[in-house]
Amino acid sequence: MxxxxxxxxxxxxxxxxxxxxxxxxxxxxxxxxxxxxxxxxxxxxxxxxxxxxxxxxxxxxxxxxxxxxxxxxxxxxxxxxxxxxxxxxxxxxxxxxxxxxxxxxxxxxxxxxxxxxxxxxxxxxxxxxxxxxxxxxxxxxxxxxxxxxxxxxxxxxxxxxxxxxxxxxxxxxxxxxxxxxxxxxxTPRTFRQHLDPYLKRYPWVHLGIDLGLGAKADRPATxxxxxxxxxxxxxxxxxxxxxxxxxxxxxxxxxxxxxWFGANPHGGAALPWPTILFWGLVILVGAGSWKEATSPNKSISRMRWADGGLFGVTGLIGVIIALLWFATEHKVTAPNYHLLWAWPTHLPAVVFLLRRGRPGWFRGYLMVYTAVAAVTLLGWPFWPQEFHPATLPLVLCLFIRA
CATH class of the missing domain: 3.90.1720 (endopeptidase fold (from Nostoc punctiforme))
Structure with a gap:
């Protein structure tokens, strides 16, 4: 040769x-x-x-x-x-x-x-x-x-x-x-792990693809x-x-x-911005929640809008994941364990989050979600699906605010 x-x-x-x-x-x-x-x-x-x-x-x-x-x-x-x-x-x-x-x-x-x-x-x-x-x-x-x-x-x-x-x-x-x-x-690697090196230049796309791929992508590829x-x-x-x-x-x-234009003609890996920003969001949400608990109504009003944004985006993610699972012919988008924390129902729930008075059943809804989010966090290393590192701080924010 x-x-x-x-x-x-x-x-x-x-x-x-x-x-x-x-x-x-x-x-x-x-x-x-x-x-x-x-x-x-x-x-x-x-x-x-x-x-x-x-x-x-x-x-x-x-x-x-x-x-x-x-x-x-x-x-x-x-x-x-x-x-x-x-x-x-x-x-x-x-x-x-x-x-x-x-x-x-x-x-x-x-x-x-x-x-x-x-x-x-x-x-x-x-x-x-x-x-x-x-x-x-x-x-x-x-x-x-x-x-x-x-x-x-x-x-x-x-x-x-x-x-x-x-x-x-x-x-x-x-x-x-x-x-x-x-x-x-x-050593065998999963389909998802085989994609990772190619997506390091696109951190937000990497996150989106990881959210859309289900547990079947975590099977070791022959x-x-x-x-x-x-x-x-x-x-x-x-x-x-x-x-x-x-x-x-x-x-x-x-x-x-x-x-030949070099080993990396289009640049190397980018910083993992989603993970960095979402951990920053944890700090902001934690600080806002503490201030809400110790301060008057102004902080409560601000956090209500923050909750609307956080739960609204999460609900939209859940809707997309559910559609990829149930409404497409993709072979590796189902089952998807991200639906444990990304409930599609969070999208309409924004209406009740923005209200001053929340109905009793909605408080029950949030209590159930808090329990499921806690189980999701505790079982993080054990789920049969690999979660993107940026989703951990995002779920933590949802747990704090629910």
Whole structure:
């Protein structure tokens, strides 16, 4: 296996800029040329896996995987990308929220993809595969058939059916038992824990995703299931073997770095602002509650509005969690133990919190919630679902004010 490593400093930038210039020259020619894909590949054809690093935009936070097929005999150099979606789909955002969004396989010139990765400063690593001509033809035929309009669409699932798992599935289906994955021995991590390193740049998004994911995301992912992440597809292909001509061979013949902008081209982890701010809120709520207990009615009036905001936001969180659980097709949003503390009923309860006189039944409601919040806090380390660190001070605030 040959690995090309990037150069440092000016040399790296010159290489990237030169490639960008060449791509700009080639693109107009490609745009004017209607390319007809050959039915069969030649002996010179190559198939490779491209692993693209995370980008600056949230939807690129986990990286990307694509298949590259080149055949100099026919001037073929294309990327096959299972991670394509269209904002123009009717009801795009509603379908996305309900887990009903269809992604599709797209195919386009390699230069088009590379120009985008250069523009958005994304590293690209290529693994050229060690396949027999018959295997290459079988992979190519599979992709061509998958690219047919009636076959290219699929129901996207973030963990179990995405742009990375689809590429794993292509080679498993085409190669069958001739392909063997050799996964490294590691302590199993849950699906949620596998996401954590990629979300450190987005602390508020990290909190939101953790709130929406249910207990099923806290099941340890099998080595094969970890391939929902492009980085783990890269690792799996690097360690895999393939059998042909009565020999077991490494699946990857060569690894090359095509683009390199540094280990963290879009910055490192951000401060955990939700956790910091919510612990600050605990201090403010504690101080306000003490003043309310020892001061006249002015403090009570202020805290009443604070309670309305605190319980209103919590109720809204509960409504969203309940909808994700009961009104969507997402596989990992139920059951969700955040509903222990984020009661959807807190949203209409704001009306009674803002009143001067509260009905007797509402006092009972708050007493029951206080007991449940106490159980939630006491059982924090033992629940079958991992809670985001920022939710602990939030539940503590609710416990104090209930």
């Amino acid at each position: 040959r690995k090309t490593t990037p150069t440092n400093g000016t040399g790296r930038w010159r290489g990237n800029l030169l490639l960008a210039a060449l791509l700009l020259l080639v693109q107009p020619v490609l745009a004017q040329h209607r390319f007809t894909r050959p039915a069969h590949l030649s002996e010179k054809a190559r198939i490779a896996i491209l692993t693209i690093s995370p980008g600056a935009e949230l939807y690129t936070a986990f990286g990307h995987t694509a298949i590259r097929i080149t055949d100099p005999e026919y001037g073929l150099d294309e990327l096959y990308n299972y991670g394509t979606f269209s904002f123009e789909q009717p009801g795009f955002y509603l379908k996305f929220c309900r887990g009903q969004l269809d992604y599709f396989l797209s195919a386009y010139p390699f230069t088009f993809g590379m120009s985008e990765y250069i523009e958005y400063r994304r590293n690209v690593i290529q693994q050229t595969l060690n396949l027999s001509p018959a295997m290459k033809q079988a992979v190519y035929a599979f992709l061509r058939n998958n690219y047919r309009p009636e076959n290219r669409y699929y129901r996207y699932d973030f963990f179990f059916d995405n742009c990375a798992t689809r590429i794993r599935d292509v080679f498993e289906q085409v190669l069958g038992d001739r392909l063997t994955w050799h996964f490294p021995s590691e 080595p094969r299931e970890t391939m929902f992440l492009p980085d783990y597809v890269f690792r799996a292909f690097a360690g895999a073997t393939v059998r042909f001509q009565e020999q077991e061979r490494p699946l990857v013949a060569r690894t090359d770095t095509l683009l």
